Amino acid sequence: EPLTDPPINAASAPNDSPAVGWQEAGVQVRAHGRPVPAKVRVDEASGLLNAELNTPLRGVAAGQSLVVYGGADGDQVLAQATVTSARASGRAVA
Structure with missing residues (x-):
């Protein structure tokens, strides 16, 4: 299982997404998972x-939902x- 050791990209960020510039937040990629810093x-x-991600996650893949x-x-x-x-x-990119 691949290890996502911090980067994720996610598509179609909504208009009310966090401001430009890095911000600390919690990110959840599994429906029943806990947000990670x-x-x-x-x-x-x-x-x-x-x-x-500050904490590596295994199994993060394209198509999953990412919640900030x-x-x-x-x-x-x-x-x-x-x-x-x-x-x-x-x-990660979303």
Whole structure:
């Protein structure tokens, strides 16, 4: 099983996605999984949501849903996107 060691890319970031620039957040990629600490940003050029996970996850694949949480208690949904790629470098794009 591939190890996603922080990067993930997700497509079609919504208009109300986190601001441009890296922000600390929680990222959840499994329906019953817990959010893991990450840095997220929306790429200005592509409009994709990028996530760099602080904790490696196994089995992250294109097509999975990625949910970004924030707020004081970490329970506010900031964005949702579909994973387009995941790399062992720790960054995901959605």
